[in-house]
Amino acid sequence: MANLGTVFAILGAALAAILSGLGSARAVGLVGEAGAGVITEDPSKFGKVLILQILPGTQGLYGFLTAFLLLVKINVLSGDFSDLSLKKGLALLAACLPIAIVGYFSAIAQGRAAAAGIGVVAKRPEQSGKSITMAAMVETYAVLTLLISLLSIVRITDIAF
Amino acid sequence: MTGTGMNELHFAYAVARIRCNELNLLTSADFEQLISAPDHKSAVAFLNDKGWELDEKSDSNAAAFHRRREEAWELIQSSLEDVSILNSVIVFNDFHNLKAALKCKFTGSDAQNYMLRPSVADSDALLEAVEKHRFEQLPAFLQSSAQEAYDMLVQTGNGQRADCLLDCAAMQTAVEMAKRSQSAMLLTLAQTVADCADAKTAYRCFRTGKDEAFLEQALSGSGKLDKAALCAAARSGAEELAQTLDAAGYPRLAKGLLTDSVSFEKECDDALMAVYIQAKHSAFGVEPVAAYYLACESQVKNVRIILSGKLNRLPQQEIERRVRSLYV
Numbered sequence: 335m336a337n338l339g340t341v342f343a344i345l346g347a348a349l350a351a352i353l354s355g356l357g358s359a360r361a362v363g364l365v366g367e368a369g370a371g372v373i374t375e376d377p378s379k380f381g382k383v384l385i386l387q388i389l390p391g392t393q394g395l396y397g398f399l400t401a402f403l404l405l406v407k408i409n410v411l412s413g414d415f416s417d418l419s420l421k422k423g424l425a426l427l428a429a430c431l432p433i434a435i436v437g438y439f440s441a442i443a444q445g446r447a448a449a450a451g452i453g454v455v456a457k458r459p460e461q462s463g464k465s466i467t468m469a470a471m472v473e474t475y476a477v478l479t480l481l482i483s484l485l486s487i488v489r490i491t492d493i494a495f
Numbered sequence: 496m497t498g499t500g501m502n503e504l505h506f507a508y509a510v511a512r513i514r515c516n517e518l519n520l521l522t523s524a525d526f527e528q529l530i531s532a533p534d535h536k537s538a539v540a541f542l543n544d545k546g547w548e549l550d551e552k553s554d555s556n557a558a559a560f561h562r563r564r565e566e567a568w569e570l571i572q573s574s575l576e577d578v579s580i581l582n583s584v585i586v587f588n589d590f591h592n593l594k595a596a597l598k599c600k601f602t603g604s605d606a607q608n609y610m611l612r613p614s615v616a617d618s619d620a621l622l623e624a625v626e627k628h629r630f631e632q633l634p635a636f637l638q639s640s641a642q643e644a645y646d647m648l649v650q651t652g653n654g655q656r657a658d659c660l661l662d663c664a665a666m667q668t669a670v671e672m673a674k675r676s677q678s679a680m681l682l683t684l685a686q687t688v689a690d691c692a693d694a695k696t697a698y699r700c701f702r703t704g705k706d707e708a709f710l711e712q713a714l715s716g717s718g719k720l721d722k723a724a725l726c727a728a729a730r731s732g733a734e735e736l737a738q739t740l741d742a743a744g745y746p747r748l749a750k751g752l753l754t755d756s757v758s759f760e761k762e763c764d765d766a767l768m769a770v771y772i773q774a775k776h777s778a779f780g781v782e783p784v785a786a787y788y789l790a791c792e793s794q795v796k797n798v799r800i801i802l803s804g805k806l807n808r809l810p811q812q813e814i815e816r817r818v819r820s821l822y823v
Contacts, residue, residue, distance in 0.1 A: 364507055368778075371511025371574070449507050450778035456514035 339423030340415065343408050346430030347401035350483065354397025354437030361390035361445025368452040375456070382455045382462045386448040389469050393433075393441035396480040400433045403484060407491040421495055429486035432479035440479075444472035506781050509574035513787045516570060520823045521545065521794055529798070530814050535805040542798065554806060560795045561612075567791035568613040571784055579615075580781050583672035583685050584788060586636070588614040589621070590665035593637055594658060596625035597644055636672075640664035659713040666692060666715035680782045684770045684789075689718035691763040694740055694748055697729035698759060701736060705729075719743060757817060764819045768793060772822060790822035797821070 369383035404426060409415035418426070451465030521529070525545065532538035539551040547563070549556045568585075572578050588611040599606035606625075610618040616634045624632040630641045644657040666689040673685035693714045700710050710729055716722030720743050728735040737749035751762030771789050774782035797818050804814035 368507035368511040371508040371513075372515055374508075375512055375515035446778070452507075452511050453514045453778050456511055457518060 337417050339418030339420045340408065340410075342420070342423030343404065343418055343426040344410065346427035346434075347404045347410075349427075349434040350397045350404070350430040350437070351401040352397075353434040354400075354441065355394040357438035357441030358391050358394030358397075361393075361441045361448070362387055364442075364445045365390060365448045365452065368449040372452055372456045379455055379459060382459060383452060385466055386451050386455065386462075386469060389448050389466070389473070390441045390444040392473060393437040393444070393476050396433050396476055397437050400430060400480065400483045400487070404430065404487050404491075407487060419495065422490065425490045425495075426487060429483055429490055431483075432486075433476070433483040436479040437476055440472055440476040444469055444476075447472055505576065506779055506784065509571070509781075510777070510779060510783045512570065512574045513783055517787060517790075517823060519546075520790060521798075521821075522823055523821050526797065526801070526818065526821065529801050530811055530818065532805065535802060538802055538805045547798075549802075556802070560799065563795050564792060565612055567788050571788055575781075575784065580676045580678070581681075581785055581788070582615050583669045583676060583681050584785050585613045586615050586669050586672055587665050587688075588612065589616050589634075589637060590640070590661050590668070592616075592618050592621055593625070593633075593641055593644070594661050596622050597641070597648060597657065598654060600625055601648055636668045656712065659709075662692065662696075663713070663715035663717070666717040670717045676781070678781055678785075680770065680774060681785060684767065684785070686718040687767055687770050689715055690720045690743070690745065691748070691766055693718065693720055693722070693725055694736075694745070694752070695760075695763060697725050697736055698733075698752060698756075701729045701733060761817060761819060764793065764796070768820045768822065772820075775822065786822065793819055793822060 365387040369387050372379050372383055405411050408418060408426070448465075448469040451462070451469050454465040455462045529538055529541055532541055536551050539549045542549055543551075547559060549559050553559075571581065575581075591611050592606075592609075592614055595609035596606045599609070606622055610622070612618060614621075616637060621633060621637070624630060625641065628645075630638050630645070633641055640661055644661050647653065647657045647660060666685075669685040670682070670689060673682040676682075693716065696713045697710065699705075700713065705713075707726060707730060710726045714722050714725060716725075720739070724739050725736075728739040733752060737752050740746075740752065741749040745766060747762045748759070748766060751758040751760075767789070771782070771786040774780070774786035777783050800817045800819075801814055804817065
């Protein structure tokens, strides 16, 4: 029971990395498949397709960043971590949930928007900037939850409870 | 395979390829230019500039048109892992092939020239099965219809009744296949095809004064139209027929029917276009793929109408009246 706080904190880091990464992987795959369809017909559009494919990959990075910060803050990476209280461990788990959950769903939503944008690249490549902007709008919510998760982790690890 | 889940990921590649190839379809501006071409030769030259490879000396250019359809299907085949999801769209060609094979068996002519592709069943295998009277070698959806049509031809020699039997079976099979595809658009499309076919049959039966027994056999009733109501209307008159179509949600078909047969035929094709044009802006799913194939077919039909009009020196307005709605 003494180490349960640490277990919950690491579980939070794992969820942030796994769910965000999973969402990004599925979304990047979806856009990649659509992009391959365009490249098959017109390889000159690779540059525009690549930008759209990269967009939903950021949630995976946000999850990685959150998990990395948490592991650094509780000294897991350095190896000299002290046991966390159960309350603190649960608080850190809760801090990871915004980016874990919103990261997963926003990545898939962004992937759908970007894959739809691939259709714009296919038919009206001169309008591809608009499709990139529309797909990028989804990013807002991933960024907001990333901020919440990061600020929470920083504050919780600094508070003694 | 429809809906909003990640299952539609399977079609992202195909839809993207289709979107690229839609750029090669003739636009409304192209059709306007084609219609306003001074003669058949100029119209053919315009199409050849667009890569159609037509023979200006040929009246039909059937082979070139057939090649356009096959190219569209080959693109779809190379884009989808499993094309059987689109069986409901092409199964009509199987029943056409079966009709041709059965009739040629009785007349002793070569059916190979009448085979349509793409089809669900291999046309060579179908020809062989019919030739050897081995209907059990046919796909399950063709077996009983083939036997019934064959028996009817042997017993009565009535080719028209055999045609009706196979046409009805084609509609029923298409609706069943569309249900299995789990695509709402493909199901609506198959039902609309059946409704339009029934409406056309009812109209022709009314014009030729066919009796109720014939109507019962000729109407498939596989769509949304009520077969009994359509039968009764076809026996009563054009007004009643139009009212039945209007009440069933086909007001434009009703209006076309009351105008003339040219308008009616055009409205039937436009009713199908109204269904599959919904897929024009879909980013996922099998619907845009099916819509592309149907758009290619519609494009070929429009080109044939225009070239035929030019060949017969129809006035420009008459050709415009016949041209179907466009997908792009």
